[in-house]
Amino acid sequence: MAEGRERFGRTLEGFFFAFALFTIALVGIGFGMRRWLPPLASEHGAGIDRMIRYLILTVGVLFVIGHVALGYFIWRFSRQDRVTYRLASPRAEKLWSLLPGIVMALVAEGGVLLIGLPIWQKYYLHPAPPDAVLVEVTAEQFAWNIRYPGKDGRLGRTDPRLIRYDNPLGIDAEDPASQDDVVQLGVMYVPVGRPVHVRLRSKDTLHSFFLPHFRVKQDAVPGMTIDLWFTPTQTGEFEIACAELCGFGHFQMRGVLRVLPPEEFQRWLAAQPTFSGQ
Amino acid sequence: MVGEHSARVHEEPVSFWRRYIFSTDHKVIGIQYYLTAMAMALVGGTLAMLIRLQLGWPEAKWPLLAKIFPRGMSGGVMNPDFYLALITMHGTLMIFFVISLGLVSGFGNYLLPLHIGARDMAFPFLNMLSYWTVVPACVIILASFFVEGGAAASGWTAYPPLSAVEQAVPGSGLGQTLWLLGMALFIASFTMGGLNFVTTILNERTRGMSMMRLPLFIWTLLIASILGLLAFPPLTAAAILLLFDRHGGTSFFLPSGLYFGERVLPHSGGSPLLWQHLFWFLGHPEVYVLILPALGIALDLLPPFTRKPIFGYRLTVYSLFAIGVLSMIVWGHHMFVSGMNPYVGEFFAIGTLAITIPSAIIGFNLIASLWGARLQLRTPALFALGAIAFFGTGGLGGIFLGNATSDIQLHDTYFVVGHFHFMIGGVTLLALFGGTYYWFPKMFGRMMSERLGKLHFWLTFLSFYAVFLTQHFLGLGGMPRRYYAFSKFEFLAPIRDMNAFISIAAFVLGAAQLIFLVNFFWSLFRGARAEQNPWRATTLEWVAPTPPPHGNWGETVPEVHRWPYDYSVPGAPEDFTPQTVPPTVVTVTQ
Structure with a gap:
């Protein structure tokens, strides 16, 4: 009698555990099917999104199978009064371990080798195309400095010792290449449909140039100039966030990225004052 | 070797100090570690609650908290730099001073000799020393909350320049120095502990306790300790170099041209990425130092409650080794967008995802261990x-x-x-x-x-x-x-x-x-009151008296005849057969 009650109790508990795990799997499905990524606005971002969607799908299936299997096992075997399967043979153990091994080789390694790394290589290992718009982005606590090379296509020399209130980048006025440079604070303008070549630098601590809609994230490291490029596919106003802890203002290190039609971008650039004031 | 040391019976200390405070008994030290971790967890957990309070209701005012934290929450609103100190210290305390101390040092010390049939650790004095080295580390790291500028605020990863330059963030003053000193002491202590674990597992096993008869928790401790011994020294070195950068004017992690507080700093020639490499060379194996013993406990808690052996003991051991080896060569996956060479990123991605294979085998074995079980859902x-x-x-x-x-x-x-x-x-x-x-x-x-x-x-x-x-x-x-x-x-x-x-x-x-x-x-x-073996389990600690006396085993150390998972052996009188039962009484089934 007491044994029957005890058995009922653990059956109920096993059922509860299984129910909890099934619910978690369902919540996972519900969440996983929602659209979380910010709307896409860049060309290479489509590849990154494809990688992420592949993982959400395949890993999501494994997440559901894992939770359902664990829940089912707990439910089923908490009802048993005796052990029905004790010890697998060494051969069976080896054979069964092929299953998780192969699944992971396909999902994880296969995913990165077939989908992930080709995009990675396109994004990182190729220099910016020659027709790209060159923009220098210099991060500082807690702002983004934007500089365009002007008509000569060359960015002037900078030196931190020349940094003043009215020359936040320390641009060398002696350098002829500096004269037509255009410097902006916090707002970056780029044309749509043309590659943007960003030269990323930092004045003080680490920062990270994060364009959530463009699937761009790159740490800015003091002492290094890091090149990256992306091609905007949508016009509009987007946000630049900092993604590497940089101090107490990290959470409000916001910049704006305005993507304009090409002619409008040219008009805007031509209307900006240059470093030498012409 | 095996069994030779076990013959000696330690003299039991009588004074209170030698017995409970400066004890060399692994059980007392294990409980000391455990209770220390529990105290640190209270602090670390409170920090987490404050973090969530801020993130849940960032605009709200908490006048009561202003009284408790007059500086960090002046006017009832949290300061951003106090928030950064919270996240930094939450991470540091939880990873190093709660999980490492409680799980690895606490359970490790308490259970290791009991699991392998030894009377104590190989180096009992070193064991005591390692505990009493971590106590000042705890004091120093907690004291950093009360110094000028507050506790370290550069994240638990302490990336320079934020952690190297005083002007970068308020916590980068004395708070960061104390953080580095506390970490250096912690690492010294953890290294002593790791040496002790490895030596004890290899040398102090009782008669019959071959490596393939070790409970999986001991295997995970062995691998975790080896990883710790290999990975921690680079962080010690990095912490000392960072102290030099902060106080000695060197430039290991600081490049030229750093502009802070309206002036250019005199450093030149260093690289912040160097710190990231050194930190993650430790930091990644460290997560396995924590998670492997946790998996070991999960694996070892199943058989007493499924009343059957674990599925795939051997493959689990091999997988643990594979994870251990791979974990040493994947640190760069924390640095994919750090500015590290993208070719190297490919290597780290492929290596990292290779870890999923042994990990999935362990996960599969865990679930498969339930198959056919008589599962008892005790706590x-x-x-x-x-x-x-x-x-x-x-x-x-x-x-x-x-x-x-x-x-x-x-x-x-x-x-x-x-x-x-x-x-x-x-x-x-x-x-x-x-x-x-x-x-x-x-x-x-x-x-x-x-x-x-x-x-x-x-x-x-x-x-x-x-x-x-x-x-x-x-x-x-x-x-x-x-x-x-x-x-x-x-x-x-x-x-x-x-x-x-x-x-x-x-x-x-x-x-x-x-x-x-x-x-x-x-x-x-x-x-x-607990019986000697309340879970009807097979491992050696349940053969010892409860609680085990000094020296663990009384007059004679136990002799081992089988692996630790002989549950429900056909023909056995009980559904569990302790490791000490000779094969003449119950057949060995592994």
Whole structure:
């Protein structure tokens, strides 16, 4: 009698555990099917999104199978009064371990080798195309400095010792290449449909140039100039966030990225004052 | 070698000081570590609650808290630099001073000699020294809250220049120096502990305890200790170099041209990336130092409650080794977008995702161990099963992050926060709790309350999912970590309100731990008296008297005749056959 009650109790508990795990799997499905990524606005971002969607799908299936299997096992075997399967043979153990091994080789390694790394290589290992718009982005606590090379296509020399209130980048006025440079604070303008070549630098601590809609994230490291490029596919106003802890203002290190039609971008650039004031 | 040392019976110290404070008995030291970790967890957990308070309601005022933290919450509103100190210290305390101390040093010290049939650790004095080295480390790291500028605020990763330049962030003053000193002492202590573990496992096993008869927890301790010994020294070196950069004018991590406070700093020639490499060369193996023993406990808690052997003992041992080797060569997956050479990133991505294979085999073996079981859902079993679910969830999230391409979008977002909390927060915590419910009768001679234990489990398990599974999706939405508030960015507007829900779930999670504390201390004095072997388990510690005396085994050390998982052996008189039962009585089945 007491044994029957005890058995009922653990059956109920096993059922509860299984129910909890099934619910978690369902919540996972519900969440996983929602659209979380910010709307896409860049060309290479489509590849990154494809990688992420592949993982959400395949890993999501494994997440559901894992939770359902664990829940089912707990439910089923908490009802048993005796052990029905004790010890697998060494051969069976080896054979069964092929299953998780192969699944992971396909999902994880296969995913990165077939989908992930080709995009990675396109994004990182190729220099910016020659027709790209060159923009220098210099991060500082807690702002983004934007500089365009002007008509000569060359960015002037900078030196931190020349940094003043009215020359936040320390641009060398002696350098002829500096004269037509255009410097902006916090707002970056780029044309749509043309590659943007960003030269990323930092004045003080680490920062990270994060364009959530463009699937761009790159740490800015003091002492290094890091090149990256992306091609905007949508016009509009987007946000630049900092993604590497940089101090107490990290959470409000916001910049704006305005993507304009090409002619409008040219008009805007031509209307900006240059470093030498012409 | 084997068995030779076990013959000696240690002299039992009589004075209070030698017995309970400066003890060389591994059991006392294990409990000292455990209680220290518990105290540090109270601090670390409180910090987490403050973090969630801020993130859930960033605009709110808390006049009461202004009285407790006059500087950090002046006027009832949290300062951003106080917030950064909170996240830095929460991470540091939890990883190094709670999980490392409680799980590895605490359970490791208490159980290792008992599991292998030894009378004590190989170097009892070194063991005492390692504990008493970590005590000042705890004091120093806690003291940093009270110094000028507050505690370190550069994240638990302490990336320079933030951690190297005083002007960079308020916590980068004396607080950061104390952080580095505390860490250096902690590492010195942990290294002594690791040496002791490795030596003891290799040399002090009793007669018959071959390596393939070791409980899996001991295997995980062995691998974790080796990893710790290999990986910690570079961080010690890095911490000392960073101290030189801060106070000696050197430039190991600082390049030229750093512009702070309206002037150019005189440093030149260093690189912040060097620190990141040195830090993660430790930092990545460190997460395995934590998670492997947690898995070991989960694996070892299953057989007593499934009444059958674990599935795939050998393959689990091989997989643990594979994880250990691979974990040393994948640190760069924390640095995919750091500015490191992208070719190297490919190597690290492929290496990292290779770890999923042995990890999946272990996960599979854990679930498969339930097949055909007579499962008994006692409290330790619930925690072990919960740890399996967390390991699965956390591990699967890791596939997104080890993949360099998807990591571009997910790096430094809440996806990462959710992922690592499942792994080094969740699996480890559930193992720590499961182990406590399971070994408490052996440690203190009393049982813990099942009713409170189960309540503790369910509140912890469900609220943990609510907090950290949700965070994965916020990360997909691009929510950056280490943000004091999410109000400044429009792209976060659709998802930022979920933080209030997460915070409420986090408070439930925090409150659930109070149930555990009540249970722990109530049971210590009022719990039902435990039998010698209350779980009817096979491993050696249950052969020892409860609680085990100094020297563990009385006159004769036990001799081992079988592996640790001989449950439900056909023809045996009981459904468990302790490791000491000779093959003439019950056949050996492994």
